[in-house]
Amino acid sequence: MSSQTExxxxxxxxxxxxxxxxxxxxKCLQSFLHLEPxxxxxxxxxxxxxERVTILDIALEQDPVAFxxxxxxxxxxxxxGFTCYSTQAGIVKDLARRAKEILPPCLTVAGGIHPxxxxxxxxGSPLDIIVRGEGGTAFSRLVRQFKNGxxxxxxxxxxxxxxxxxxxxxxxxxxxxxPVEEIPRPRRDxxxxxxxxxxxxxxxxxxxxxxxxxxIATIRTSTGCAFDxxxxxxxxxxxxxxxxxxxxxxVDEIAGIQEEYIYFVDDETFLNPKRLTRIAxxxxxxxxxxxxxxxxxxxxxxxxxxxxRLWKEVGLHIVYVGMEAMDEARLNDYGKRTTVDLNWxxxxxxxxxxxLLHASLMVDPGFTVEDFRKLERVIIDLIPAExxxxxxxxxxxxxxxxxxxxxxxxxxxxxxxxxxxxxxTKLDLNLFYAHFAxxxxxxxxxxxxxxxxxxxxxxxxIRSMVNGTKYIIAMRNIHKDYGPRQ
Numbered sequence: 001m002s003s004q005t006e007x008x009x010x011x012x013x014x015x016x017x018x019x020x021x022x023x024x025x026x027k028c029l030q031s032f033l034h035l036e037p038x039x040x041x042x043x044x045x046x047x048x049x050x051e052r053v054t055i056l057d058i059a060l061e062q063d064p065v066a067f068x069x070x071x072x073x074x075x076x077x078x079x080x081g082f083t084c085y086s087t088q089a090g091i092v093k094d095l096a097r098r099a100k101e102i103l104p105p106c107l108t109v110a111g112g113i114h115p116x117x118x119x120x121x122x123x124g125s126p127l128d129i130i131v132r133g134e135g136g137t138a139f140s141r142l143v144r145q146f147k148n149g150x151x152x153x154x155x156x157x158x159x160x161x162x163x164x165x166x167x168x169x170x171x172x173x174x175x176x177x178x179p180v181e182e183i184p185r186p187r188r189d190x191x192x193x194x195x196x197x198x199x200x201x202x203x204x205x206x207x208x209x210x211x212x213x214x215x216i217a218t219i220r221t222s223t224g225c226a227f228d229x230x231x232x233x234x235x236x237x238x239x240x241x242x243x244x245x246x247x248x249x250x251v252d253e254i255a256g257i258q259e260e261y262i263y264f265v266d267d268e269t270f271l272n273p274k275r276l277t278r279i280a281x282x283x284x285x286x287x288x289x290x291x292x293x294x295x296x297x298x299x300x301x302x303x304x305x306x307x308x309r310l311w312k313e314v315g316l317h318i319v320y321v322g323m324e325a326m327d328e329a330r331l332n333d334y335g336k337r338t339t340v341d342l343n344w345x346x347x348x349x350x351x352x353x354x355x356l357l358h359a360s361l362m363v364d365p366g367f368t369v370e371d372f373r374k375l376e377r378v379i380i381d382l383i384p385a386e387x388x389x390x391x392x393x394x395x396x397x398x399x400x401x402x403x404x405x406x407x408x409x410x411x412x413x414x415x416x417x418x419x420x421x422x423x424x425t426k427l428d429l430n431l432f433y434a435h436f437a438x439x440x441x442x443x444x445x446x447x448x449x450x451x452x453x454x455x456x457x458x459x460x461x462i463r464s465m466v467n468g469t470k471y472i473i474a475m476r477n478i479h480k481d482y483g484p485r486q
Contacts, residue, residue: 013078
């Protein structure tokens with residue numbers, strides 16, 4: 001398709017799509033956590049006034065492709081845009097192909113992490129344009145150019161897949177992000193708010209939960225991270241920048257959110273203690289009472305316990321902490337710039353403050369049976385806490401990912417979910433995932449709700465048991481996704 005169109009005076013119809021997943025484990029995880037498509041809500045917030053925009057989340061649909069095609073025929077959009085993680089790159093290409101078959105004149109666009117990091121992967125695909133970097137501003141400009149019949153690709157923030165030398169730009173550095181004040185507010189009104197929830201295991205003061213699955217909103221107060229862990233793509237994607245919204249802007253948005261529960265989806269929320277202190281103070285001054293979950297680094301918790309005490313007062317219930325490992329060698333290998341001692345100090349501080357810890361730990365493909373046994377003992381020492389585990393996986397586009405380019409045992413895009421190993425394991429895959437699933441089973445058996453005897457609606461206890469069992473079985477059977485070993 002040409003990168004130039006005829007000017008249009010009528011309102012454009014724009015369909016923004018969150019794709020589904022092809023991996024069983026990811027589908028099972030959605031029974032515990034399904035957050036709103038905030039990235040698409042922000043993109044929609046930048047669409048010029050007067051255009052018609054629809055957000056389509058097909059991730060939970062029983063037949064997502066049929067549902068998507070029916071919407072294409074009903075809405076007949078001028079522009080179809082997709083958000084895209086690396087695991088969804090193949091799916092997005094297929095959805096774009098289907099859009100072209102049903103509506104040949106439509107403009108197909110992909111944005112998100114994968115197009116930003118590895119744009120060359122979309123060369124020769126049914127996608128007309130990719131949006132790199134901050135979609136809320138770049139897509140807004142794209143819509144205006146499309147409406148006015150102007151060239152679409154500018155060679156920096158937006159790149160046309162049809163560009164003759166596009167394939168050679170596969171390793172092009174990510175574009176610079178715009179100032180945070182230019183990023184639009186999300187259009188939360190464009191989605192069904194009742195669809196989005198997160199499992200919640202932090203009880204109220206009377207040791208009771210009215211629901212384990214509250215509807216939850218998400219908010220992004222910053223973009224990027226000041227650290228550069230070697231397995232993480234954030235530092236590379238942001239060109240090392242850490243962009244922060246003002247406390248006043250953040251609190252204004254929180255005040256307008258209808259949900260009682262809010263998930264901070266920043267890559268690292270608490271890196272600037274002064275800013276977070278001011279946000280908490282403004283929440284207190286304005287009498288805003290919500291329940292929050294956020295991520296934090298252990299060194300931030302240890303250096304600023306008073307900050308977390310203040311946030312406990314304004315509603316912080318759960319903190320996700322990427323501890324990654326409980327041995328110094330692996331922490332150094334991962335470039336975490338933390339220590340085992342700092343990990344345990346952070347655990348102690350959160351316990352004393354009454355903030356529930358969700359500890360995220362990493363399993364290395366080189367794990368032996370004894371390594372798994374050590375991690376099992378760590379789980380017991382961490383309780384009462386939530387625990388989750390990922391498999392060490394180089395992020396597509398990073399130097400570590402390029403270093404391992406000859407080592408991958410499976411498509412490193414389609415299986416990059418940090419649950420499927422993309423690197424060879426020391427143990428047989430079947431045995432590796434038997435131990436991996438056992439970690440989750442031990443964590444589930446020592447769930448803080450059980451240990452603290454929290455009162456929970458009985459029907460939700462049954463729901464969580466059924467969903468938990470399905471999830472563990474799915475993880476136990478991950479090895480089957482790889483097919484016959486050579």
